[in-house]
Amino acid sequence: MRRHHILIPLAALLAVSPLLVGGCSCGHDVAFHLQSWFDAASQLQHGTLFPRWAMTPAWNAGEPRFIFYPPLSWMSGAVLSLIFPASALPVLYTFLVLMAAGFAMYRLAREFVAPNAALIAAAIYLANPYMLFTAFERAAYAELLGAVWLPLLFLAVLRARPTIHGVSIPLALLWLTNAPAAVMGSYTLALLALFRVVQAMRLRVVATATRGHDNSAAPARLVLTYFFGTLLGLALPAFYLVPAAYERPYVQIAMAVIPNMRIQDNFLFVHTADAEHNGVLYTASMLAVCLLALTMFVTILSMSTRSGQRARPALPTLLLALTFVIALLLTPLSLPLWLHLPEMAFLQFPWRLLAVLATVLGLALALLCNKLRNSPRVRMMSLIGAPLAALALSLFCIHLYRQTCETSDMASAIAEAFHTGHGVLPTDEYTPNDADNDIIRPNDPAYWLTDDPQAFAPATTANPGTADPNFDGTFPADQTLSTPAPHELHIRTAKTTYLVLNLRDYPNWEISENGPSNMAIIPRKIHRNDGLLALYLDKASDYRVHIQWKTTRDQWIGYILTVLALVALFGSLHFTRQTR
Numbered sequence: 001m002r003r004h005h006i007l008i009p010l011a012a013l014l015a016v017s018p019l020l021v022g023g024c025s026c027g028h029d030v031a032f033h034l035q036s037w038f039d040a041a042s043q044l045q046h047g048t049l050f051p052r053w054a055m056t057p058a059w060n061a062g063e064p065r066f067i068f069y070p071p072l073s074w075m076s077g078a079v080l081s082l083i084f085p086a087s088a089l090p091v092l093y094t095f096l097v098l099m100a101a102g103f104a105m106y107r108l109a110r111e112f113v114a115p116n117a118a119l120i121a122a123a124i125y126l127a128n129p130y131m132l133f134t135a136f137e138r139a140a141y142a143e144l145l146g147a148v149w150l151p152l153l154f155l156a157v158l159r160a161r162p163t164i165h166g167v168s169i170p171l172a173l174l175w176l177t178n179a180p181a182a183v184m185g186s187y188t189l190a191l192l193a194l195f196r197v198v199q200a201m202r203l204r205v206v207a208t209a210t211r212g213h214d215n216s217a218a219p220a221r222l223v224l225t226y227f228f229g230t231l232l233g234l235a236l237p238a239f240y241l242v243p244a245a246y247e248r249p250y251v252q253i254a255m256a257v258i259p260n261m262r263i264q265d266n267f268l269f270v271h272t273a274d275a276e277h278n279g280v281l282y283t284a285s286m287l288a289v290c291l292l293a294l295t296m297f298v299t300i301l302s303m304s305t306r307s308g309q310r311a312r313p314a315l316p317t318l319l320l321a322l323t324f325v326i327a328l329l330l331t332p333l334s335l336p337l338w339l340h341l342p343e344m345a346f347l348q349f350p351w352r353l354l355a356v357l358a359t360v361l362g363l364a365l366a367l368l369c370n371k372l373r374n375s376p377r378v379r380m381m382s383l384i385g386a387p388l389a390a391l392a393l394s395l396f397c398i399h400l401y402r403q404t405c406e407t408s409d410m411a412s413a414i415a416e417a418f419h420t421g422h423g424v425l426p427t428d429e430y431t432p433n434d435a436d437n438d439i440i441r442p443n444d445p446a447y448w449l450t451d452d453p454q455a456f457a458p459a460t461t462a463n464p465g466t467a468d469p470n471f472d473g474t475f476p477a478d479q480t481l482s483t484p485a486p487h488e489l490h491i492r493t494a495k496t497t498y499l500v501l502n503l504r505d506y507p508n509w510e511i512s513e514n515g516p517s518n519m520a521i522i523p524r525k526i527h528r529n530d531g532l533l534a535l536y537l538d539k540a541s542d543y544r545v546h547i548q549w550k551t552t553r554d555q556w557i558g559y560i561l562t563v564l565a566l567v568a569l570f571g572s573l574h575f576t577r578q579t580r
Contacts (some may be wrong), residue, residue, distance in 0.1 A: 026141025037077030061421030086415035121366035146181030167229025242558035435531020
């Protein structure tokens with residue numbers, strides 16, 4: 001076992017030590033992620049190995065959250081929740097992700113620098129202020145996990161001999177982890193690839209003019225490697241990407257970019273009418289300014305020193321150029337780019353690019369530290385200093401970013417509410433079209449019969465959002481006890497009536513009924529303003545209603561593309577081995 005195998009986990013443990021000592025920080029998204037974990041874990045226990053429909057949102061009427069939200073983070077959280085107690089999950093997940101991020105940065109840095117410098121860069125990266133801002137204040141656990149794959153993407157593009165599988169794997173992992181991180185990663189890949197190709201062309205011209213020998217990869221080979229690596233990286237997660245893209249028109253996805261969630265509302269130091277939003281934006285803006293200044297300073301210093309024979313000649317220049325590009329994208333001058341480049345608007349917050357900047361800073365710091373002599377004293381300083389640096393950064397950031405926890409925000413309380421049948425608020429962007437979240441009621445029964453297809457269930461509580469536009473969605477706990485719709489039910493009716501199910505209508509639900517002749521027929525659905533399924537029972541009879549989730553054509557296409565991509569991936573690995 002090498003020393004970084006011990007010191008990087010130690011640094012990650014020290015980085016989360018304020019949470020171990022002072023308790024969890026209940027960041028902005030902690031409830032969303034934990035509810036997803038518990039929901040997915042429950043379905044795993046019942047045999048659904050890859051959930052598509054989240055059962056508990058919309059007060060147990062459900063939503064297609066797992067179609068659109070990348071699966072790697074919520075599946076990881078679901079597995080952890082099956083093994084460990086709920087109260088340990090936020091800290092444990094954060095520790096594991098920070099540790100993995102440290103190893104990823106160490107692997108990137110070791111491509112260019114000695115082990116001591118790589119170890120320092122890894123410790124700083126896993127505890128850098130933006131990483132801890134994401135973990136402590138925002139609890140954006142999927143975005144946090146995305147920080148593991150960004151250094152590996154840099155490595156895949158910048159290494160001496162890029163490979164197709166080397167490019168495709170981190171790109172695929174980004175798309176399976178977090179959509180904003182994947183968009184950032186894709187554009188970063190394009191910029192880095194362009195730099196490498198231009199550099200290779202310049203070196204080829206210089207070698208030809210001087211009749212020297214060029215050891216770098218040929219420009220044409222680089223272009224083909226990056227092109228096919230990108231295609232493979234998009235094909236591997238096709239089982240998620242194809243349904244998410246195809247079924248986007250089925251939901252109110254535009255709600256993800258409403259005011260305060262738009263790019264133009266989140267440039268550095270912008271002010272809006274929402275004081276709470278302004279507070280978060282000010283924190284992110286100050287963080288961005290500090291990280292930009294530090295990255296530029298470290299990169300310029302690394303340019304003025306010899307950072308070791310293994311470093312690429314123009315690497316510091318690339319890092320500085322990338323820093324300036326990120327700085328530009330954080331200002332309103334870049335708004336046309338955000339609005340017109342594909343998928344950029346769905347990043348919502350330009351300062352999410354600080355995740356890329358943190359990777360740039362880590363690599364620049366590694367180049368700078370590499371000028372230190374590899375003496376026993378320096379080795380000892382790196383052994384001691386790297387974990388202590390992670391601890392110091394964490395102690396500083398916890399005071400800036402810690403979020404207080406209400407009782408209902410605690411992981412144990414969220415788990416208890418889930419297991420006792422309490423539903424949760426719907427997610428606006430995953431709400432099916434023509435469904436109004438302001439009128440759905442929080443304590444509906446599993447189903448009811450009614451003469452009016454728009455009528456609410458008897459003895460249920462009206463949603464205050466129907467009358468109060470400022471309602472924040474906080475219901476008393478005793479009003480959120482609702483019952484999921486059964487997937488099979490037997491109903492006897494004495495007249496024509498309507499059956500309303502506490503289940504949001506969505507095209508992937510396949511509903512059939514066995515009428516008097518015992519033949520399966522498709523009942524006529526009636527639109528309700530709250531989006532619940534309403535079925536017309538056209539005669540007095542016994543009905544056996546069957547509801548099941550069907551695997552649609554777009555999902556099958558996604559599965560097939562992923563299988564084909566896996567075959568291509570193993571082919572690329574085999575070819576690379578044979579070539580070597």
